[in-house]
Amino acid sequence: MNKTALVAFTLLFAVIVSGRSAPRAEELTQNDWLLRAENDEARFRLLQKQMRGFDQPMWEVGERFARLHDALKHENYELAVYHWDKIKTSIENGVAKRPARGESARNLFLGDPWNEVRAGLISADRKRAWDSFDKARAACQSCHQAEKVGFMNQQAVFDLARPER
Ligand code: HEC
Known part of the structure; x- marks a missing residue:
């Protein structure tokens, strides 16, 4: 692989990886009450609470x-x-x-x-x-x-x- 091809390849890889990464915390607003939670378990707990009981x-x-x-x-x-x-x-x-x-x-x-x-x-x-x-x-x-x-x-x-x- 020549040098130009290597650079192009690396750039392409960087673009793909950054596109797939999770939204960063600073992009979320305070209204993103589920997205801001630490993980899915925390999200399910928040949902359970909101959905109330009987x-x-x-x-x-x-x-x-x-x-x-x-x-x-x-x-x-x-x-x-x-x-x-x-x-x-x-x-x-x-x-x-x-x-x-x-x-x-x-x-x-x-x-x-x-x-x-x-x-x-x-x-x-x-x-x-x-x-x-x-x-x-x-x-x-x-x-x-x-x-x-x-x-x-x-x-x-x-x-x-x-x-x-
Ligand atoms: C499983 C048995 C059960 C049946 C069947 C049932 N209830 Fe209830 N009801 C409850 C319980 C338990 C509560 C208290 C809920 C709580 O403490 O979270 C309640 C609470 C209520 C409340 C107060 C809700 C509120 O928070 O304002 C109303 C009104 C009510 N029931 C009406 C009815 C009517 C009308 C029916 C029949 C069509 C009915 N219930 C059938 C068990 C039942």
Whole structure:
């Protein structure tokens, strides 16, 4: 290899290596909260913390339960089923993060109770659908008791009931 070729080769190599190197710390801003972490383990820890535990899915579940009540008042059974399905997804995702809640969730909610409520909602029969709402509320509340957060049962979302007539 002559001298010119050697220089060209070295330069090419330097370009490739510098192009592949990780972004340098000074190029990151303070908003790069994940990129700035020391390594992937530290990044996963930060993500785990941000994704919270059981409280955040429950917050969504409470909200959707109120929307479900609203859907029944409008006799919009498709929307009621939609929220019921999303409630299941939320609780399953919550259990993925907090497996210790899984046993109660499966025994008191995700199995037969969930299926029975869904059948009542999808029937689009007004009375059956409101019976399902009562059944749903009871399933939610039994899990709160089992998980020793019975105080959750005294809040506005659980005052929601079927209309007088
Ligand atoms: C696994 C059993 C379980 C089931 C089933 C369950 N919950 Fe919960 N719920 C909990 C636990 C545990 C908490 C407290 C979470 C925490 O401490 O992080 C909670 C908290 C809540 C909260 C308070 C959330 C907040 O932070 O504001 C609401 C609202 C709620 N649940 C509504 C419901 C409704 C409505 C249903 C039924 C559709 C339901 N839950 C079903 C276990 C359950």
